[in-house]
Amino acid sequence: MPDLISPRPAKIIAVANQKGGVGKTTTAINLSAALAEIGRRVLLVDLDPQGNASTGLGIGPEQREVTTYDFILGDAKAKEAIHETDVENLFIIPATTDLSSADIELISNEKRSFLLYDALRDPALAQLEFDYILIDCPPSLSILTVNALVSAHSVVVPLQSEFFALEGLSQLMLTIREVREAANPNLRIEGIALTMHDRRNKLSHQVEADARNTLGELVFKTLIPRNVRVSEAPSFAMPVLDYDSGSTGSAAYRALAQEITARER
Numbered sequence: 001m002p003d004l005i006s007p008r009p010a011k012i013i014a015v016a017n018q019k020g021g022v023g024k025t026t027t028a029i030n031l032s033a034a035l036a037e038i039g040r041r042v043l044l045v046d047l048d049p050q051g052n053a054s055t056g057l058g059i060g061p062e063q064r065e066v067t068t069y070d071f072i073l074g075d076a077k078a079k080e081a082i083h084e085t086d087v088e089n090l091f092i093i094p095a096t097t098d099l100s101s102a103d104i105e106l107i108s109n110e111k112r113s114f115l116l117y118d119a120l121r122d123p124a125l126a127q128l129e130f131d132y133i134l135i136d137c138p139p140s141l142s143i144l145t146v147n148a149l150v151s152a153h154s155v156v157v158p159l160q161s162e163f164f165a166l167e168g169l170s171q172l173m174l175t176i177r178e179v180r181e182a183a184n185p186n187l188r189i190e191g192i193a194l195t196m197h198d199r200r201n202k203l204s205h206q207v208e209a210d211a212r213n214t215l216g217e218l219v220f221k222t223l224i225p226r227n228v229r230v231s232e233a234p235s236f237a238m239p240v241l242d243y244d245s246g247s248t249g250s251a252a253y254r255a256l257a258q259e260i261t262a263r264e265r
């Protein structure tokens with residue numbers, strides 16, 4: 001029987017694609033911000049040693065004393081690791097390059113694939129009552145991305161609207177299948193988000209048609225347009241929704257958030 005008193009656990013969404021530069025971090029930041037804007041409490045976990053999500057939300061390196069690395073190793077409590085951002089309802093656990101040593105250091109750790117899972121199920125984190133936890137993955141299928149897939153309820157896959165977009169997808173799908181078989185049978189694909197779509201470019205339309213033909217309902221209806229305001233926003237340490245609320249990029253990320261919240265029970 002459902003417990004009516006305790007809050008509903010956060011929905012955990014990994015933003016993953018091993019291909020570099022496809023819009024993972026941009027999607028993690030702006031989808032988080034769009035969910036926060038409609039009143040959801042959101043935690044963004046920066047799981048990329050590059051720390052782009054942290055920088056993009058204004059958490060400078062000097063503020064990153066406690067990071068995702070400490071959090072997944074259990075060396076820091078959720079409360080110590082979580083930072084407020086300038087966006088209401090949006091919080092972040094920042095990353096630094098120390099995460100890049102995780103791959104090697106974790107090899108000897110028996111629980112290496114479950115560290116983030118365990119960290120995110122800490123009762124102290126549940127008390128903070130997040131509605132969504134988004135995980136910005138690095139561009140690899142490393143132990144870090146595996147940790148994200150093991151701990152998540154679903155995956156958002158950003159796919160850049162360019163020629164080879166679909167090629168790397170089979171490798172990611174294989175990894176998702178392996179994670180389902182070994183550790184997380186209920187892992188769902190939340191959706192594939194076509195990013196940097198240029199409606200004046202025939203190729204963008206071709207990629208969209210190919211993606212919808214092969215992947216059907218898995219592809220979000222929302223297209224994320226290529227929009228210079230989206231790419232400028234991180235250098236002002238803001239989501240595009242705050243940097244230029246009326247931009248086409250902001251509208252797209254709001255629509256993406258609506259697609260996802262429409263599935264809330």
Ligand SMILES: Nc1ncnc2c1ncn2[C@@H]1O[C@H](COP(=O)(O)OP(=O)(O)OP(=O)(O)O)[C@@H](O)[C@H]1O
Nearest residue numbers: 020021022023024025026139196225226227230231
């Ligand atoms: N919708 C968009 N319009 C314009 N530029 C975009 C858009 N989405 C992403 N970009 C730009 O594309 C580049 C790559 O985006 P992003 O950093 O989000 O990708 P990533 O997949 O996280 O990269 P990495 O694999 O290195 O982590 C960035 O310079 C970003 O500003």
Ligand SMILES: [Mg+2]
Nearest residue numbers: 024025048052
């Ligand atoms: Mg990134």
